[in-house]
Amino acid sequence: MSASDLAPQIGFDDFMKVDVRIGRIIKAEPFPEARKPAYKLTIDFGDAIGVKKSSAQITHHYTLDQLDGRKVAAVVNFPPRQIGPMMSEVLTLGFPDAEGNVVLVGVDRDLPLGGRLF
Template identity: 70%
Template sequence: MPKIAPASPEVVYDVFASLDIRVGTVRTAEPFPEARKPAYRLTIDFGEAIGVKKSSAQITDLYTLEELVGRKVMAVVNFPPRQIGPVRSEVLVLGFPDAEGRIVLAAPDSEVPDGARLS
C-alpha cells in the first residue's frame, strides 16, 4: 500500500480559486506507445465555452480505451500546455492512487454539464 502523505501547508482560498477545475466528457481515447510510462491520449469535451482539449493520462491500469469514451472526468483546464513526447497535453486529468498505486479518475457522481466548474 502506498504511503499517504500528510496534508500540505495551508494556503489562502485565492490560491485554490485560481485553479480552474472542470468536468468534461472523453470523446476519444487512444494508445500512447511513445510515452515513457504507460498512458493514453485523450480528447475531452469541456462544452462550448472551453471546447475540446487533449491530454495524456497514466490511467492504463484500471481503464480500457473502450470504457473511457463517454466517461465524465475532472481536469485542471488553466495550466499551461505541456509537451509529452509527440503530444501537447492541454489539461491535467485528475485522479487518486488506490491501495496499489493505480490511478482512479476523479468524476462527479451525478450528471453535470460539460464545462461545469468545481466550486
C-alpha cells in the same frame, strides 16, 4: 500518510486560481510513445472551453472502451505541457489506489460540460 506529506495551507483565493472543470472523454487512444503506460484523451469541456487533449496514466484500471463518454475532472488553466510527441493541454485528475495506480475523479450525476469545481 503523515502530516509532512500534506501540502502547505493555502487561502481560498489560492484555491480559486486552480480551474477544475468537468468534461466528457470523446476519444481515447493508445499512447505507445509515453515513457509510462498512458492513453491520449480528447475531452470536450463544452462551448466556453472547447475540446482539449490530455495524457493520462490510467491504463491499469481502464480500457479504451471504458473511457468513451466518461465524465472526468481536469485542471484547464495550466500551461500546455509536452508529453512525448503530444502537447497535453489539461491535467486529468485522479487518485492513487493502494498500489499507486490512478483512479479517475468523476461525478455521479449528469452535469453540464464545463461546470467548475467549487
